[in-house]
Amino acid sequence: GQQVMQIPQYQHVQEGEDFTTYCNSSTTLSNIQWYKQRPGGHPVFLIQLVKSGEVKKQKRLTFQFGEAKKNSSLHITATQTTDVGTYFCAGLEPMNRDDKIIFGKGTRLHILP
Amino acid sequence: NAGVTQTPKFQVLKTGQSMTLQCAQDMNHNSMYWYRQDPGMGLRLIYYSASEGTTDKGEVPNGYNVSRLNKREFSLRLESAAPSQTSVYFCASSGLYRETDNEQFFGPGTRLTVL
Numbered sequence: 001g002q003q004v005m006q007i008p009q010y011q012h013v014q015e016g017e018d019f020t021t022y023c024n025s026s027t028t029l030s031n032i033q034w035y036k037q038r039p040g041g042h043p044v045f046l047i048q049l050v051k052s053g054e055v056k057k058q059k060r061l062t063f064q065f066g067e068a069k070k071n072s073s074l075h076i077t078a079t080q081t082t083d084v085g086t087y088f089c090a091g092l093e094p095m096n097r098d099d100k101i102i103f104g105k106g107t108r109l110h111i112l113p
Numbered sequence: 114n115a116g117v118t119q120t121p122k123f124q125v126l127k128t129g130q131s132m133t134l135q136c137a138q139d140m141n142h143n144s145m146y147w148y149r150q151d152p153g154m155g156l157r158l159i160y161y162s163a164s165e166g167t168t169d170k171g172e173v174p175n176g177y178n179v180s181r182l183n184k185r186e187f188s189l190r191l192e193s194a195a196p197s198q199t200s201v202y203f204c205a206s207s208g209l210y211r212e213t214d215n216e217q218f219f220g221p222g223t224r225l226t227v228l
Contacts, residue, residue, distance in 0.1 A: 009153070033216060042203055043156065045216040088155065092215070100146075100163075100171070101217070105155035 002027050004091050006104030014112050019076045021107035023089035032065055032072045033101065035088040043088060046074075081111050114139050119204050119220035126194045126227045134189040134223050136204030144207045145187035146171075146217065147179060149200040156203065162187055194227045201225070 003026045013019050023032065031050045035043040047056055049065035049072060056063045062075045076083055086108045090101040120135045138145065147159040158171030160179040168179050176198060178190045187206075191198060202223045208215035 006155075035217075042219040042222050043205075043217075045218070048216060090217075100144075100158065100161055100169075101215075103148075103156040103158075105153070 002091070002093050002102050004089060004102045004104040006089055006107055008107055009105065010108045010110070012110045012112055013079055015081060016078050019079050019083070019109055021074050021087050021089075021109075023072045023074075023091075023104050025070045025091050025102075027070070027093055029069050029091040030094045031092050032069075033090045033092075034063060034072075034074055035090065035103075036085050037088065037106070038085045041085075076109075079109070079111055081113070084109060084111050116140065117204055117206055117218050117220035119202075119223050121223060122221065123224045124226070126191075126225065128195060128227060130194050131190070131192050132194065133191075134202055134204070134225075135186070136188065136220060137186045138204075138206040138218070139185065140206060140218065141184070142206040142208055142218075143184070144215075145181065146205045146207075147177070147187070147189045148203045148205065149173065149198075150203060150222075151200050159189065159202075194225075196227045199225060199227045 005024045007022050033048045034046040037043045047063050053067045054065040060077045064073045086106040088106045090103045092101045117138045143164045146161040148156040157173045159177050162168045162181040165184045180188045204220040205217040207217045
């Protein structure tokens, strides 16, 4: 079955440094979504990428979808303490007959002041 | 709009007890989901319902049952709780359109401890 692998599992960065998390699927995806979960909170949708090679930006966050639609990345420039949390990617397979997406295990970001 | 609501927020059970986790959404979404989240394991899908009247197993369905009561409500039942079911449970709902508008909206979660 479909698997979505996310690396790294944990990342500690100094405030102001950049951060990147990577997501790799065993199969081609229709789309990929990214979510953020603050400590003690629930996952919140950030963005969805649909097109091959797509790049989207939200302020300091840059999201990319690979040309083969099997991998994706989230890059945060100049991290701030508000970026702390776990970032999940989630992918949808083209032949999936319903809306069941597969989540990666997440990357937990910790910011050192 | 309240979005996705879950009750209760916290629950402590003894082994063998039963309980039902309630979830409701007011966004007219077709699909609803139940996940459990354990440290280091990410979100694992327990059951989902692609539309009113249908339910399907996810990755970790054993020990759970679900009911899609109507379009708004999707409940998760533990018939005989076990310590391995200690977890945070999230309900989510999505979408009007499969590929372009199917972001998932999550409830605040239920923190369940089974002693």
